[in-house]
């Protein structure tokens with residue numbers, strides 16, 4: 529895809545709270561910016577340049593839910609740009625343990641840092657924090673790195689980047705069929721990505737899941753309002769055979785465990801090596817990871833498997849996003865080194 533004409537958004541990026549805040553122009557610009565960050569990342573001079581850009585800034589990584597990729601890729605993105613990162617990964621090690629409210633904890637971080645990147649089991653906490661801090665003398669930007677079963681906007685941005693790159697020889701995401709599989713009800717990556725896909729032309733989403741894990745009513749209504757074509761099916765094999773991209777997800781049984789979780793066999797919704805022959809020869813296989821049994825490791829060596837690249841892309845997309853949050857993305861617009 530040629531993004532050379534992508535223009536920076538007119539409005540500065542203030543917070544990253546929900547994927548609903550992004551439009552196509554933003555997505556094209558972010559993809560272009562990320563490509564440039566990657567180019568800089570390839571040379572010692574480029575890395576030294578990136579590392580000088582935000583060495584006067586500090587970030588807080590407040591992650592009170594487990595995380596490997598999102599935490600490490602944000603941490604690495606900070607590192608790439610020279611940002612000093614502090615972290616809390618367990619509220620039991622902070623004054624929340626002494627009864628301090630999470631709001632007061634977050635306000636405290638804003639006294640010491642210039643940016644808060646947060647993952648929490650509480651849906652809506654990022655929005656609340658952003659509003660709270662906006663009303664204080666230190667309104668630092670908030671980045672939602674996963675808000676319970678609700679949203680995971682930066683994962684969706686890196687998924688869009690991965691899709692765009694993987695489909696670049698075929699005209700990009702426009703006109704493609706994307707099949708999303710697994711726990712579509714509580715999977716925040718699915719919820720955020722489906723909303724972003726609605727920005728593309730003639731995209732069709734096939735949601736394939738066990739009946740108990742169909743998309744939630746709010747997402748169904750939001751998608752219907754955008755006019756994007758989508759369907760829900762339990763016919764997994766038919767769905768994956770039609771797809772240009774398959775987005776596998778795991779069962780999110782850390783939330784409201786009900787009779788449907790654990791007790792049932794969902795192997796009908798697992799992508800196995802034996803399915804590869806039925807997929808399009810240029811299908812893109814993605815997964816936000818971590819995986820369990822739904823994605824057979826025997827697929828890892830198939831050229832259509834893009835999930836390891838997807839996780840590495842997360843670091844560059846997040847670095848690009850941080851330059852936008854600090855309003856220095858124009859300094860990434862340099863010609864190739």
Ligand code: NCD
Pocket residue numbers: 597598674680683716717777778816817818
């Ligand atoms: C996802 C998450 O935390 O929502 N992982 C991630 O950020 N890469 C998906 C998951 O945990 O299933």
